[in-house]
Amino acid sequence: EAGVAQSPRYKIIEKRQSVAFWCNPISGHATLYWYQQILGQGPKLLIQFQNNGVVDDSQLPKDRFSAERLKGVDSTLKIQPAKLEDSAVYLCASSQEREGSNEQFFGPGTRLTVL
Amino acid sequence: QKEVEQNSGPLSVPEGAIASLNCTYSDRGSQSFFWYRQYSGKSPELIMSIYSNGDKEDGRFTAQLNKASQYVSLLIRDSQPSDSATYLCAVTGGFKTIFGAGTRLFVKA
Numbered sequence: 020e021a022g023v024a025q026s027p028r029y030k031i032i033e034k035r036q037s038v039a040f041w042c043n044p045i046s047g048h049a050t051l052y053w054y055q056q057i058l059g060q061g062p063k064l065l066i067q068f069q070n071n072g073v074v075d076d077s078q079l080p081k082d083r084f085s086a087e088r089l090k091g092v093d094s095t096l097k098i099q100p101a102k103l104e105d106s107a108v109y110l111c112a113s114s115q116e117r118e119g120s121n122e123q124f125f126g127p128g129t130r131l132t133v134l
Numbered sequence: 135q136k137e138v139e140q141n142s143g144p145l146s147v148p149e150g151a152i153a154s155l156n157c158t159y160s161d162r163g164s165q166s167f168f169w170y171r172q173y174s175g176k177s178p179e180l181i182m183s184i185y186s187n188g189d190k191e192d193g194r195f196t197a198q199l200n201k202a203s204q205y206v207s208l209l210i211r212d213s214q215p216s217d218s219a220t221y222l223c224a225v226t227g228g229f230k231t232i233f234g235a236g237t238r239l240f241v242k243a
Contacts, residue, residue, distance in 0.1 A: 069229070075229070108177075110178070121226045124180065128177045
C-alpha cells in the first residue's frame with residue numbers, strides 16, 4: 020500500500036512570494052490533514068478535510084493561506100504572500116473515517132524556507 | 135483551550151534501560167490516544183494507539199492510559215540507540231486531534 024505522497028520536498032522562496040504544496044493521501048482515506056511544524060514544536064493543525072468538505076480550519080491564517088481538496092482525493096495548500104515566520108515543515112497526513120480513532124499516517128513533509 | 139502537555143526533555147537513558155515518557159491532557163472527553171515517533175528531519179510515525187484504561191503492549195513498547203488522571207504514558211523496554219528520537223503524544227476527541235510538543239529521548243550506547 021502506497022503511503023502519503025507530498026511534493027515538493029524542499030522549497031526556498033523570498034518573502035511576499037507565493038508557494039503551493041501538493042498532497043496525495045493513502046487510497047481510501049477520507050480524512051486529510053495539513054499541519055505546520057516549526058522546529059522544536061509539535062505539529063499544528065492548519066486544516067482538516069473529510070472527503071472534500073472542511074472539518075476544521077480554525078488555525079488557518081486565512082488572509083494568506085488557502086487549501087482545497089477537489090474530488091475528495093488529493094489536496095493543495097497555498098501560501099500567498101509568504102512571511103518569514105512561515106518557514107516550517109508542512110506535513111500532510113491522512114486517516115480513515117472513524118470518529119474517535121484518528122490513526123494518522125504522515126507524508127514525508129515539505130520543508131519551506133522563506134528568506 | 136484544549137491542551138496536551140509533555141516534558142520537552144531531553145530524557146537520557148542508558149542502553150538497555152526502560153525509558154518512561156509521560157503526557158497529560160486537558161479534555162476529559164478525549165477518546166483516543168496515540169504515540170508517534172519522529173526522527174530528526176523525518177515525519178511522525180505512529181507507534182502506539184490506546185483507547186481504554188490500562189496497559190497495551192506491543193513488542194518493547196507499552197502504552198498506559200489513566201482517564202481519571204488524564205494521563206497517558208509510553209514505556210520503552212530494553213532501550214536501544216535507535217530509539218533516540220522525539221516522541222509525540224496525540225489526543226483525539228471526536229474528529230479533533232491535538233499533538234503535544236514532544237519529548238526528546240536520547241539512548242546512550
